[in-house]
Amino acid sequence: MPTATIKYHKREWTVESGMTVRAAIEKIGLDPYAVLALRDKKLINDQTIIEPGDEIRLVNVISGG
Amino acid sequence: MKCAKCGGVAVIGMPQHRLNLCAEHFAEWVPSMVQRTIERYAMFTPNERILVAVSGGKDSLSLWEILVRLGYQTEGLYINLGITHEDYSDNSQRYAEAFAASHNLRLHVVNVRETYGQAIPDLARARKRGARACSACGTVKRHIMNRVAYEGGFAAIATGHQVDDEAATLLQNVLRWQAGYLLRQAPVLPSTHPKLARKVKPLCHLYERETAAYALVRGIEFVDQECPFSVNAKTIFYKGILNQLERRSPGTKMQFYLSFLQAREEGLFRREAPEVELAACRRCGQPTTAEELCAFCRLWETAPRAQSE
Numbered sequence: 001m002p003t004a005t006i007k008y009h010k011r012e013w014t015v016e017s018g019m020t021v022r023a024a025i026e027k028i029g030l031d032p033y034a035v036l037a038l039r040d041k042k043l044i045n046d047q048t049i050i051e052p053g054d055e056i057r058l059v060n061v062i063s064g065g
Numbered sequence: 066m067k068c069a070k071c072g073g074v075a076v077i078g079m080p081q082h083r084l085n086l087c088a089e090h091f092a093e094w095v096p097s098m099v100q101r102t103i104e105r106y107a108m109f110t111p112n113e114r115i116l117v118a119v120s121g122g123k124d125s126l127s128l129w130e131i132l133v134r135l136g137y138q139t140e141g142l143y144i145n146l147g148i149t150h151e152d153y154s155d156n157s158q159r160y161a162e163a164f165a166a167s168h169n170l171r172l173h174v175v176n177v178r179e180t181y182g183q184a185i186p187d188l189a190r191a192r193k194r195g196a197r198a199c200s201a202c203g204t205v206k207r208h209i210m211n212r213v214a215y216e217g218g219f220a221a222i223a224t225g226h227q228v229d230d231e232a233a234t235l236l237q238n239v240l241r242w243q244a245g246y247l248l249r250q251a252p253v254l255p256s257t258h259p260k261l262a263r264k265v266k267p268l269c270h271l272y273e274r275e276t277a278a279y280a281l282v283r284g285i286e287f288v289d290q291e292c293p294f295s296v297n298a299k300t301i302f303y304k305g306i307l308n309q310l311e312r313r314s315p316g317t318k319m320q321f322y323l324s325f326l327q328a329r330e331e332g333l334f335r336r337e338a339p340e341v342e343l344a345a346c347r348r349c350g351q352p353t354t355a356e357e358l359c360a361f362c363r364l365w366e367t368a369p370r371a372q373s374e
Contacts, residue, residue, distance in 0.1 A: 064295025
């Protein structure tokens with residue numbers, strides 16, 4: 001099964017490619033409203049389909065103020 | 066997902082606006098939203114000097130960059146709170162300084178420990194209320210922002226509060242019906258004393274997600290660390306709850322906040338009370354509702370090794 005990697009802070013997950021970024025974020029238990037996704041250091045929308053071998057970095061968008 | 070303006074690949078979807086935008090058009094849309102907000106609430110004019118309070122985070126650095134792009138006269142203020150856990154304060158300062166240097170902007174830096182003898186963690190310990198460091202921090206930041214704004218002759222202090230911050234604060238205040246706080250929550254807090262600077266929140270119509278996306282799209286480097294004192298902060302908890310509502314019904318956060326502002330405008334929270342007289346604090350001279358010392362100076366009274374200003 002082709003896979004991709006998602007990194008967030010010091011954590012890392014392997015997910016199946018072919019699903020949307022949003023579905024992957026939900027699958028690893030994060031709130032899609034609380035993070036943004038970058039691929040190759042560029043912002044991607046959460047409906048983007050994850051390709052095999054993708055390395056996606058998530059950035060937290062919620063701060064305590 | 067396609068950009069509504071050019072049909073290119075969108076980098077962000079904003080269901081509450083029914084709008085998807087590519088990087089280029091999103092980077093144009095955000096400043097136009099901020100400009101409209103500044104005008105809608107008559108926050109300030111291009112002829113006035115604005116002090117932008119920056120923390121090194123995504124919201125305040127985006128705000129500063131947007132105001133510069135819009136042609137406003139700005140200088141920044143970074144307050145080093147002396148939070149040494151994981152080098153938090155010094156690291157945040159480096160981001161603020163790097164931003165100012167790369168944009169050729171003036172940044173004022175006030176180091177709380179160097180100026181007042183102690184830092185926020187010391188104050189929190191002295192009060193034996195470690196979990197309430199945020200309240201001491203707020204008092205210290207408000208005092209220093211006001212002092213620097215007054216001494217520097219700035220017309221207003223701009224902060225990076227966005228819809229998520231405002232809606233979370235609102236939810237907390239509504240849950241306890243804090244009428245006093247509700248009265249004071251607004252996009253513009255006018256100056257009520259010659260020594261009290263006007264406070265404005267030009268990002269108050271943008272979601273936090275959008276200010277973060279803007280920073281990423283514009284290549285603004287910001288500190289990604291969370292303040293160690295805010296890790297379990299109520300604000301983050303309330304933001305999570307509001308985001309759950311937002312997922313079910315896009316636009317809920319914005320509606321909650323804007324409806325409140327409208328209700329406030331219509332006098333729903335107005336009290337029939339006399340205007341509070343402000344007097345000069347006996348120690349620092351800043352306006353206060355207290356009879357002798359302001360909240361900031363009282364804070365140092367309780368700290369064993371406090372130094373006067």
